Amino acid sequence: MTALEFSYSLSQMSKTLQPFALKLTKDREEANDLLQETMLKAYTNRDKFAKGTNLKAWLYTIMKNTFITNYQRMMRRGTFIDTTDNLHFINSSKVKIENRAYGDFALKDINTSIEKLDDVYKTPFMMYFRGFKYHEIADRLEIPIGTVKNRIHIARKQLKDQLRIYRA
Structure with a gap:
């Protein structure tokens, strides 16, 4: 052709x-x-x-x-x-560049909130955060596993209340 x-x-x-x-x-x-x-x-x-x-x-x-x-x-x-x-x-406004300032403020607030927790809640929470299993925490602190779970739950709840300004 x-x-x-x-x-x-x-x-x-x-x-x-x-x-x-x-x-x-x-x-x-x-x-x-x-x-x-x-x-x-x-x-x-x-x-x-x-x-x-x-x-x-x-x-x-x-x-x-x-x-x-x-x-x-x-x-x-x-x-x-x-x-x-x-x-x-x-x-498009979908693309945005963030610096680390917001994250630094949030991290500072998280650490401050953790420090405000009573030791009875903070200790099991931090052990769990560092990777210990419930039964390991219970053994180390010599308390029942149900108490460990309850204290971690209460610590999370208190942290959630203190950090509610960061909810999406």
């Missing part, structure tokens, strides 16, 4: 591809852009088209893959398109 014949076939197929592009993009301008990009890719890769195969299916595949690639690129960029008249690309 010559370049002229291929161009003519592409122009004939553009009418059938337009509704598919509109279905994918849900916007007439974006559909026109997608159609134009599909036609350009098809023309530049015309040597890869096997004569005797289905041109329409080949073009639909190119269009679908182009749409998916463009969508993934837009998502990776972390931007969205403002569809108002001024058509700006605006950075």
